[in-house]
Amino acid sequence: MTTTPTAAATAPAAAGRQVPPLALPDAILAHARRRPHAPALLWHDQAVTYRELLDTAETERARLNALDLAPGEVVGLLAAKSPAAIALVLACLLERRPFLLPSPQLAPALLTALFTQAGARHLLTPHDQTTTPLPAAPPPTTPRPTLAAGTSFMLTTSGSTDLPKIVPLALSAVDRFTTWAHDTFDLGPGRVVANYAPLNFDLCLLDVWATLAAGGTVLLIDPAHALNARHLLTQLRRHRPHVLQAVPLCYALLAQAATTANGGGDSGGDGGGDGGGVVLDSVEHAAFTGDAIDARTLAALPALLPGAALYNIYGCTETNDSFLHRLDPLDATAALPLPIGTPLPGVHTLIAGPDGTPVTGAGAGELYVSTPFQTAGYLDRARDAGRFTTTPGGAGEGRRWFRTGDLVTRDDTGRLHLTGRSDFQVKIRGVAVNTAEVERVLLAHPDVLEAAVAASSDPLTGKRLHAAVQRTAHSALNTLVLREHLARNLPRAAVPERLAIQDTPLPKTPTGKVDRKAALPATT
Numbered sequence: 348m349t350t351t352p353t354a355a356a357t358a359p360a361a362a363g364r365q366v367p368p369l370a371l372p373d374a375i376l377a378h379a380r381r382r383p384h385a386p387a388l389l390w391h392d393q394a395v396t397y398r399e400l401l402d403t404a405e406t407e408r409a410r411l412n413a414l415d416l417a418p419g420e421v422v423g424l425l426a427a428k429s430p431a432a433i434a435l436v437l438a439c440l441l442e443r444r445p446f447l448l449p450s451p452q453l454a455p456a457l458l459t460a461l462f463t464q465a466g467a468r469h470l471l472t473p474h475d476q477t478t479t480p481l482p483a484a485p486p487p488t489t490p491r492p493t494l495a496a497g498t499s500f501m502l503t504t505s506g507s508t509d510l511p512k513i514v515p516l517a518l519s520a521v522d523r524f525t526t527w528a529h530d531t532f533d534l535g536p537g538r539v540v541a542n543y544a545p546l547n548f549d550l551c552l553l554d555v556w557a558t559l560a561a562g563g564t565v566l567l568i569d570p571a572h573a574l575n576a577r578h579l580l581t582q583l584r585r586h587r588p589h590v591l592q593a594v595p596l597c598y599a600l601l602a603q604a605a606t607t608a609n610g611g612g613d614s615g616g617d618g619g620g621d622g623g624g625v626v627l628d629s630v631e632h633a634a635f636t637g638d639a640i641d642a643r644t645l646a647a648l649p650a651l652l653p654g655a656a657l658y659n660i661y662g663c664t665e666t667n668d669s670f671l672h673r674l675d676p677l678d679a680t681a682a683l684p685l686p687i688g689t690p691l692p693g694v695h696t697l698i699a700g701p702d703g704t705p706v707t708g709a710g711a712g713e714l715y716v717s718t719p720f721q722t723a724g725y726l727d728r729a730r731d732a733g734r735f736t737t738t739p740g741g742a743g744e745g746r747r748w749f750r751t752g753d754l755v756t757r758d759d760t761g762r763l764h765l766t767g768r769s770d771f772q773v774k775i776r777g778v779a780v781n782t783a784e785v786e787r788v789l790l791a792h793p794d795v796l797e798a799a800v801a802a803s804s805d806p807l808t809g810k811r812l813h814a815a816v817q818r819t820a821h822s823a824l825n826t827l828v829l830r831e832h833l834a835r836n837l838p839r840a841a842v843p844e845r846l847a848i849q850d851t852p853l854p855k856t857p858t859g860k861v862d863r864k865a866a867l868p869a870t871t
Contacts, residue, residue: 369560370518370519370522371440371499371518371521371522371525371556371559371560372437372440372441372443374559374560374561374562375397375400375401375437375440375559375560376401376441378397378559378562379397379398379400379401382397382536382562383396383397383398383401384396384397384398385397385536385562385564386564387399387400387559387564387565388400388430388433388564388565388567389539389564389565389566389567389586390429390430390567390569391569391582392585394564395430397562400430400433400434400437401437403430403431403434403474404434404435404437404438404441405438406434406438406474407434407435407437407438407471407474408438408441408442410438410471411438411439411442411444411471412442414469416444416469417491419445419491419494419498420444420445420466420468420491421445421446421447421465421466421467421491421492421494421501422439422444422445422446422447422467422469422470422471423446423447423462423465423467423469423470423471424436424439424446424447424448424470424471424472425449425451425458425470425471425472425482426448426451426471426472426473426476426546427451427476427545427546427570427571428542428545428546428567428569428570429473429475429476429567429569430567431473431474431475431476432473432476432546433546433555433565433567434473435471435472435473436448436546439499440499440518443497443499443518445494445498445499445501445515446499446500446501447461447462447465447467447501447503447513448500448501448502448503448546448547449461449462449503449511449547450503450545450547450857450858451547451857452857453511453857455482457510457511458482459482460510461503461510461511461513462482464492464513464726464727465492465501465513465726466490466491466492470482492726494515494726495515495517495723496517497517497518497519498515498516498517498518499516499517499518499521500515500516500521500552501513501514501515501516501726502514502516502547502548502549502664503547503664504664504665505664505856505857505858505860512725512726512727512730513725513726513727514664514665514722514725514726515722515723515725515726516720516722517722517723520667520719520720520721520722521552521556521720522560523693523719523720524552524553524557524667524668524719524720525552525553525556525557525560525561527668527691527692527720528552528553528557529557529560529561531671532553532590532632533589533590533631533632534557534558534561534563534590535561535562535563536561536562536563537563538558538561538563538564538589538590539563539564539565539566539586539587539588539589539590539629540553540554540558540563540564540565540566540588540589540590540591540592541554541566541568541582541583541586541588541590541591541592541593542554542555542558542565542566542567542568543568543573543579543591543592543593543594543597543859544592544593544594544858544859545570545857545858545859547857547858548857548858548859549662549664549667550592550593550594550636550637552667553592553668554592555567558590566582566583566586566588568582573859574600574852575600576600576601576603576604576607577604577607579597579600579601579604580600580601580604580605580608580625583601583627583630584625584627587627587629588629588630589629589630589631589632590630590631590632590633590634591627591630591632591633591634591652591655592632592633592634592635592636592660593634593635593636593859594635594636594637594638594858594859594860595635595637595638595639595640595641595644596638596797596852596855596859597635597859598633598635598640598644598647598648599641599643599644599796599797601627601651602643602644602647602648602651603820604625605624605625605626605647605651606647608625609624609625624650625651626650626651626652626653627651627652627655628652628653628654629654630652630654630655631654631655631656632655632656632658633648633652633655633656633657633658634657634658634659634660635657635658635659635660636659636660636661636662636668637858637859637860638859638860638861639684639765639786639787639790640659640685640790641790641791641795641796641797641798642790642791642792642793642795643793643794643795643796643819644796645685646793656673656674657673657674658671658672658673658674659671659672659674659685659686659687659688660672661687661688661763661765663716663749663751665721665722665725665734665749666716666717666718666720666721666722666749666751667718667720667721668691668718668720669690669691669694669696669716669718670687670688670689670690670691670694670763671688671689671691672685672686672687672688672689672762673688684764684765684787686758686762686763686764687755687762687763687764687765688762688763689761689762689763690716691718693718693719694716694717694718694719695716695717695718695746695748696714696715696716696717696763697714697715697716697739697748698710698711698712698713698714698715698755698757699712699713699715699739700712705739706757708757708759709756709757709758709759710756710757711754711755711756711757711766712754712755713750713751713752713753713754713755713769714751714753714754714755714763715736715739715748715749715750715751716748716749716751717746717747717748717749718749721747721749723747733750734749734750735747735748735749735750736748736750752768752769752770753765753767753768753769754766754767754768754769754781765783766781766783766784767781767782767783767784768781768782768783771783773802773810773812775802775810775811775812775840775841780802780812780838780840780841782800782801782802782812783800784837784841785800785812785814785833785837785841785843786798786799786800786814788832788833788836788837789814789816789829789832789833791836792824792829792832793819794818794819794822794824795816795817795818795819795824795829796816796817796818796819796852797816797817797852797853797861798814798815798816798817798853798861799814799815799816799853799861799862799863799866799867800812800813800814800843800863800867801813801863801864801867811843811844811845812841812842812843812844812845813843813844813845813847813867814843814845814846814847814867815846815847815848815849815853815866815867816829816846816847816848816849816853817849817850817851817852817853818848818849818850820850824848825848826846826848829846829848830842830846853866854866
């Protein structure tokens with residue numbers, strides 16, 4: 348590693364770039380050969396050049412080649428985000444070696460089960476990380492799954508106590524996605540993209556891999572400091588990224604740190620602001636995804652990111668990004684939830700009504716999508732049932748669709764709006780209630796930062812609702828005020844019987860989403 352000026356200050360302008368014609372690993376290799384001294388990664392106060400990244404990846408390739416790996420055999424990676432972890436993944440990509448990359452925060456028993464399912468006899472960690480003890484690797488006699496040709500990344504769905512599903516992605520699908528990201532967010536040399544998500548999260552396909560494929564620079568936020576608002580703001584002010592994509596938690600932390608700094612505190616770092624208020628004026632594109640954004644955070648973004656186009660992105664691990672909604676200035680004060688927007692190029696959508704038939708025009712139902720970036724199915728094909736189909740609603744097009752489980756409405760302009768989840772639908776005293784809708788109403792209150800709602804069994808009513816929220820700093824919000832807010836916006840049966848208000852953040856999954864099971868243990 349070498350200490351260098353920020354990439355934004357040293358690299359040429361990004362206008363007029365062409366889409367990289369090479370596959371992801373070959374494109375990164377080409378940048379390392381043509382521009383070896385260009386910064387590839389920013390990590391705290393240090394920069395890793397493309398040459399240094401490739402050198403480390405070549406060392407990891409030698410480690411891979413020393414293993415007795417059969418053609419197409421999966422290796423298991425247990426890697427927290429770091430430059431060394433990026434190099435280890437790059438080594439697998441250069442070798443065209445499929446790899447399973449789960450969250451290192453999963454319980455050891457879950458990790459062992461995942462590696463066994465993938466037939467990963469060899470578990471690797473980056474050279475700068477040690478995990479003691481490593482999860483047990485499957486025995487040599489474990490049958491290896493049959494993978495589609497060209498499989499590269501093997502990600503997992505979110506999981507805290509249940510076994511996550513393994514989602515294999517073909518390198519060609521990843522390449523199609525990086526091309527879209529390149530065109531949409533103007534990625535390339537001289538462009539800095541901030542990466543907040545853990546390395547195992549599908550958001551990294553844009554933040555890290557599309558950026559490197561285009562020759563840009565990735566600002567890696569250390570996961571050890573991901574919940575430190577001051578550190579996060581300092582890193583973004585110092586390195587001045589052009590693109591930021593993150594879960595709403597990241598934006599809430601930035602808004603919190605900026606408020607503290609503007610009130611007389613010091614968030615540290617260089618750049619931004621002139622004493623009249625902390626701003627991140629380098630950001631040109633700011634996208635939030637993965638969860639619903641709360642009203643208070645959304646309202647803070649235009650002042651915090653004055654030069655940024657704001658986007659709401661919708662997607663699933665199985666399909667990657669599917670919808671994009673670019674906000675206009677009025678959206679920052681509009682009623683939540685925001686639209687998820689319109690489909691990306693090449694994305695097909697279908698809404699199945701309550702009777703299972705496709706909805707044409709404006710209407711409501713369950714969302715099915717088919718994208719150029721999606722997986723062909725779960726590694727455990729038994730789990731495809733009910734999720735992947737070629738004939739949703741009897742459409743019979745022969746296209747492979749993914750059933751998202753999300754309930755949506757389509758307005759007269761063609762934009763889609765999330766209204767809930769089919770698997771969050773419960774009956775309370777005979778009334779159908781969607782817990783996702785209750786969460787959205789809670790998040791619409793200006794003093795609520797986070798919310799979780801779940802149902803538990805009740806011997807008399809069948810189900811009862813529980814809710815937990817984090818209120819804003821110095822807020823006087825209490826359960827009476829919050830119940831009045833809910834009663835004004837929801838049917839009586841949808842108002843949770845139990846409301847817990849706290850000043851600390853709600854528990855999170857490894858990908859930064861609210862963990863409902865941990866936040867509401869009484870419902871599990």
